[in-house]
Every structure is written in C-alpha cells, then in structure tokens.
C-alpha cells in the first residue's frame with residue numbers, strides 16, 4: 001500500500017476527470033483497491049467518487065462480478081444466486097454489487113453489477129446470452145454504446161472484454177465443446193435454467209500483446225488515480241480492432 005499518502009473522494013474525483021471521465025460516461029471498472037494508496041473510507045469512497053464524476057443521473061458505473069471457475073463443466077454446472085454469490089473480482093466490485101441500488105445481471109459466470117442512469121438497460125437479458133461475454137452481454141452493450149473500460153491498478157490481463165472479441169470472432173480455443181445447463185436464482189428468488197456456452201480455462205492468453213497497439217491507435221490512454229497506474233479504453237474501438245485481428249489471426253492472443 002502506497003507511501004503513506006491518504007486519498008479522499010475529492011482527490012479521486014479529480015483524477016477520474018483528468019483521465020477523461022465526465023458526466024454521462026458509462027464506465028466498466030476493473031480494479032485493485034490496494035494499488036491506489038490509502039483511500040480514506042475504502043472501496044465505498046472510491047465508488048462514490050466515480051459515481052459523482054459520471055453523474056449517476058446521466059452516467060453509469062459497472063463492475064465485473066465474476067463467479068466462474070476452471071471446474072465449471074456439464075458435469076459440474078455452476079449455480080449462480082444473484083444476491084448471494086460473491087464475486088472474485090476484488091473489494092471494489094464486491095462492495096458495489098452489495099449496494100441496494102445496484103443491478104446485477106444474471107449470468108452463471110460473468111455477471112456485471114451496475115449503478116446509474118442506464119444500469120438496467122446495460123445489465124438486462126444477460127441470462128439469455130448464448131455465450132457469457134458475447135452478443136447481448138453487458139460487455140457487448142457497453143462497447144456498442146460508446147462506453148469506456150477503466151483498468152485501475154490492473155493491466156489488460158484483467159480486461160474481460162477480450163473474451164467478448166473472442167466470442168464474436170469465434171476462435172476455437174475459448175469455449176467448452178458443449179453448452180452447460182446452468183441454474184440461476186434471480187432477485188425475486190425464482191430459479192431459472194439456461195443452456196450457456198462456458199469458457200474453457202485451458203488456454204493461457206497474452207492480452208498485453210495489444211497494449212502498445214491500443215496506445216498508438218488512441219484506443220487506450222494512460223493515466224493515474226492516486227498512486228495506481230490506469231488505462232482508459234474506448235470499448236467499442238477496442239472490440240472492433242480485436243475482432244478484426246482475431247478473424248485474420250485467431251491465435252493472436254494465445255500465449256505461445
């Protein structure tokens with residue numbers, strides 16, 4: 001944790017603005033709280049700062065609330081309970097998804113929680129997506145609406161939207177061979193079953209291979225929040241570039 005400086009909501013909000021986030025922005029946040037330095041008030045204050053900058057009456061903050069594991073398979077289907085299943089994507093994501101005003105999408109492995117003006121329209125219908133990050137998912141919707149991805153103290157390795165590109169491009173290594181019948185419990189306590197194509201965790205990736213290209217092309221820009229190195233990505237441009245590249249070169253993101 002940092003060099004002893006303490007960051008409050010006002011300073012964090014200034015850093016978000018300097019990165020280019022503004023009222024009306026729709027931002028998917030992948031984060032490491034400890035990378036910022038000491039945040040007075042912790043994850044809640046960081047979330048409040050970002051909500052204030054996007055102005056939650058106009059903009060929206062989203063976090064990945066991922067729950068999948070390498071053990072998920074037709075023989076071992078995941079169970080997802082929208083209110084009870086914790087995520088493994090960090091303290092900020094877990095804190096946001098537990099807020100009463102958060103809307104969390106229904107998905108067996110790649111749910112997203114959102115707060116703000118378009119939280120419902122971004123998260124709705126995820127349970128009916130054939131692939132967890134592909135067409136119709138919050139990741140895809142955000143990209144098509146001009147949304148941003150903010151990597152806060154983490155790298156492109158944490159950028160789930162690469163999987164959106166892999167699913168749209170139809171690369172051969174990414175999904176399990178058969179759909180899995182997954183059980184989900186919604187906010188009203190109702191049980192849903194959906195057949196979904198889940199990820200196959202067997203292929204190591206090298207998402208960092210895209211870093212210089214994204215920076216050079218203006219798809220991604222670098223900045224900081226507190227002591228954390230940050231990257232702000234134009235989600236639609238990133239998705240378009242990556243899908244096109246994967247169609248030509250399907251193994252571009254596979255670690256050799």
Ligand SMILES: CC(C)(COP(=O)(O)OP(=O)(O)OC[C@H]1O[C@@H](n2cnc3c(N)ncnc32)[C@H](O)[C@@H]1OP(=O)(O)O)[C@@H](O)C(=O)NCCC(=O)NCCS
Nearest residue numbers: 030031032033034035037038039042089090091154158160
């Ligand atoms: C794994 C990961 C979450 C770990 O990051 P981290 O900073 O160590 O952990 P969190 O973000 O959960 O924050 C909790 C930590 O922040 C620190 N912390 C606690 N209070 C704090 C405060 N007020 N201010 C700053 N840091 C604080 C502590 O070290 C705490 O760890 P502890 O609970 O073990 O004490 C992060 O590296 C990561 O990968 N994030 C992206 C996840 C993602 O989106 N993945 C998508 C995959 S496709």
